[in-house]
Amino acid sequence: MKQGEKNKQMNVQKSCKQCGICCTKGGAALHIADRVLLQEGKIPRSDCITLRKGEFAWSPVNDMVEAIQSDIVKLRGTGGEWVCCYFDVLAKNCGIYKNRPVACRTLQCWQPEKSLAMIGKDLLSRQAIVQDEKFLLELIEKYERDLPLPDFSSLLSDLKQNPEETIRILEELMNQDLNFRNKQVQLSAKVAAEEMFLFGRPLFQLLQPFGLSVYQRGNRLCLKLI
Ligand code: SF4
Ligand code: SF4
Incomplete structure (x- = not known):
């Protein structure tokens, strides 16, 4: 309009x-x-x-x-x-x-x-x-400390200038992210129910708008440029 x-x-x-x-x-x-x-x-x-x-x-x-x-x-x-x-x-x-x-x-x-x-x-x-729930508070802090998001603002230019290395780094981060979540979800039904609140969307979902598609090889997620 x-x-x-x-x-x-x-x-x-x-x-x-x-x-x-x-x-x-x-x-x-x-x-x-x-x-x-x-x-x-x-x-x-x-x-x-x-x-x-x-x-x-x-x-x-x-x-x-x-x-x-x-x-x-x-x-x-x-x-x-x-x-x-x-x-x-x-x-x-x-x-x-x-x-x-x-x-x-x-x-x-x-x-x-x-x-x-x-x-x-x-x-x-x-x-x-979650300020009164020490376990969840520490879990969020650990997640942010150990698995911070990559810098999305430079991702398109990184992919253009150095696609292989950028994809290699992202694949590593994406699998670390998923392993962390899977472990926590298996340990606690509460974390499983609140995963999206506690950790947001998994990294592999956030990468697709940048022209990357995700596929599985064995038990690892891999990326390729579309
Ligand atoms: S429901 Fe939302 S979009 Fe529709 S008229 Fe009301 S405020 Fe506007
Ligand atoms: S976005 Fe609409 S449906 Fe959702 S809580 Fe607000 S008013 Fe309700």
């Missing part, structure tokens, strides 16, 4: 039409004010996913895909997509309407200023959510 038409539509709209489109564009980011929803079990951690600092994600502020500046804990999507897990697509209902996160309460698509002003501010971190 052209900007002029968008403005015209926004000028006409005065309230929520309950179309649910906003619920299909990526689960809401959680803010500090939402912590109580997790503490009271209104939103289980198994319904959350962490985008780690440095991952590439669409920025509504800059209207482009770019590396995020800090971790973002979000409601997970469904079916491998970014339709919020609480959104009933047929009924166009929110399954946790009374307990929906503050980002959902704030959103008014016809006048988005308040929502835009919230982006990147007062975000709820994984560490704050």
Whole structure:
């Protein structure tokens, strides 16, 4: 839609039409004010996913895909997509309407200023959510210390300049990442249920948008340029 038409539509709209489109564009980011929803079990951690600092994600502020500046804990999507897990697509209902996160309460698509002003501010971190659970807190810290994300901002140029070495390094990181997760998931059912919240998406899933496809050789994951 052209900007002029968008403005015209926004000028006409005065309230929520309950179309649910906003619920299909990526689960809401959680803010500090939402912590109580997790503490009271209104939103289980198994319904959350962490985008780690440095991952590439669409920025509504800059209207482009770019590396995020800090971790973002979000409601997970469904079916491998970014339709919020609480959104009933047929009924166009929110399954946790009374307990929906503050980002959902704030959103008014016809006048988005308040929502835009919230982006990147007062975000709820994984560490704050598990702060009273020493085992999980230490596990997150170990994961970030031992398996930090590669620098995605230079990945395309690294692949262009030195593809074989870059792929070799990424394959090593990708398999270390997977081995760590598999081990922790086998040790704890709680970690298994909350894997995406605790560690975010596995590295092999994050590499595919950079023109890399993943395949298996024996018990190792390998990469090739598409
Ligand atoms: S805020 Fe906008 S996009 Fe979301 S349900 Fe209401 S009208 Fe639809
Ligand atoms: S929590 Fe509810 S309002 Fe918020 S994105 Fe999900 S379905 Fe929509």
